[in-house]
Amino acid sequence: MAETANLATAPNRIAGARKGFVRKETLIALLFVLPGLALAILFKLVPLLRGIWLSFLETRGFEDPTFAGLANYRTMLSDPSVHDSFRNALIAFATLPVWIILPLVLAFLLFQKTPGWKFFRAAFFLPYMIAPIVVGIMFRQILAPDGPLNAVLRAIGLAPLAIEWLNGPTSALLALTAVALWSFFGLGVLTYLSGLSTVSEEVVEAAKLDGARFWQLLFYIIMPLLKSVIGYWAVLCTSGILIWMFPLIYALTKGGPGTATVLPEFLVFTTTFQFLDRGLGAAIGMALFVFVAIVSAFVVRRMYVEGAQKK
């Protein structure tokens, strides 16, 4: 009888034990997740919500803010300097293909052990290790009308190219973007090199035996194999162009001439801290957040589509 009873209760006990184990596992998992979640809420969600709330307030200098509804957003939409900054952001973003292709080409050259590859592997990464503010100060001198760049151009007979780089509206923005690329591309080379280390040399050799040249190898063999790495790098570059340019703008152009190199992030800063209009600054910040989110979502989505297709 007692044995029968024991047999009957055994599955219950096992189920109970399993339940207890699952509960314990869930609890441990929760404990591991909790600190990260708390940090994300504290340092990501709360500031974001505060930013959204601030964008609905009118802030007169340092006086107590009052609720203003959508007034800041209306001001933002009618402000030409905001339009200019987003137009500049789009122009800078249009250079993304260069940001993606240039490091890839260089990484592939290194991967193929082109003469001097060891030196260049270190040299390419060096600019990334210089603080952006220092890079900005350096290039302010280099790009001056009588600076070293124009002196070199004049010395090698390319005087017509020795323009006033930071004075022209287009040249200033392109110069700023080029300086940012110079500072950032080393990381791209390193990222691509880590991706290339997973590519079988036999595949490359086989393609070479079939007569594939450098560009054919790059476009038809390497790029398809590195799609996920390219996607990852594209997301990094997108954020780099749209929200990490501030120190360069600050040191190089201060947004000038006029608003030629003002990007939205710089405008958020000047509006908030120079003009003391925190509400409007927050509204522009929200617009930038949405802008970056849309652009990044597009790039990330492409990555996941590629990933899903592979599976």
Next chain:
Amino acid sequence: MTSISLAAGRRSRSARAMLAGIAFASMTAFSGPAASAADTTTIRVLNWEPGGADYWKALVAEFETLNPTIKVELETVPFDRYPEVQGPYITTKSGPDVMENNAGLELFDRRRAYEELPPEVLAAGKDLITYSGGCLNFDTTKSCYGLPFGYQGNVMYYNKKVLAEAGLDAANPPKTWDEMNAACEKVKAVGKTCLAIGLSGIFPAYWNFPEVARNYLTEDDMRAMLAGKMPWTDPKMVNILKGLASITEKGWTNSSAPSITMLPDGADIFQSGNAAFAGTIISDAVNWAAFGKILGDENLGAMRWPTLVADAPLAGSFSGIESSVFGVTSWSDKKEAAFQFVKFIAGKENAELLTKVAGGISLNKNVDPSVLPKSQALSQILEIIKKPTLHAGVLLSGQEADALARGWQEVALGRLSIEDWTGRMQKALEQSPSKRQ
């Protein structure tokens, strides 16, 4: 056995005595500094080091000697980057105990960050020629938030050597806009820049705008500007913009002007001897002493900016203002010590240091003028400042100052008309929180 235990007992007693000795020594050694540390208050002072590093070193040493219980910790930020550092402190209501600020509207804008000066601190201002720039609407009967120490304003410096090289009479520098234009043609002919200038940042608003504005505005007009009642569409304001634009349109300036700042870039061009003129200020940074040191006192002259409208009421005046003011932050928990520092700033001891160490021009009436260094540029400045008027630059809001600089950059590059610049200035005025009606 007995001898061993006796010896052990002696060792034990010696060890105890030694430990007690160490403990006593430690107590006496640490009690002194601990007590003095507790009595000392350290205040943090945010500043842009007007007058230079040597002057500030001397200032802190003098203050600490006179106030042995207060230590000063300086947080020094370059002038052109000051608003970017000060802004976050004010927004977050945290940071230094004392802050430097430009007098006038910029201070009024930020008055919530400052403690109103109590009468006993304000009494230190009685020895100053003026301290109204630290008080609301330039009125000493209203709330005051900071005390100044030096006199400040705009002059144009000239390099006599470059003028002579261009065949100009260094003893008679240009007095009118037309004479300036003729002089610039000659300077350009010898391959030098006529007027070193940088149009980036806040310098066009503070250093150039007031000198053209004096040709078109009266003091009442300036007060209307301060109150936000002078629209930029007013013909007088439009004429100021036209006057500024003519500086770059006539080709007086360096070609890099639209993309550089006056400090340090524009001043560097003048200091390097590659420019004939530079419009800067009378004291603090890039003053007659700094230029004289590099170019040689004998090569440096100072003059009023050339006039556009010779018979304008303020054309022959000096745009003067208290150089900067120091106030106590509203969030400071060391207000007593901080107020003590503000009083010292306005006092005679500091005034003498400013004069002797920095070659500055003090506002304190008790300083003996004979202690001033001998320099021709300084003598010229002392003549120029005798006929002061309001400084129009400090009446501009942050938005107006920014729109003025960016607009001028684009006008200089031929990308913006005066009409559009006027429109932008008006919009900036309308968006200025401190000038909203």
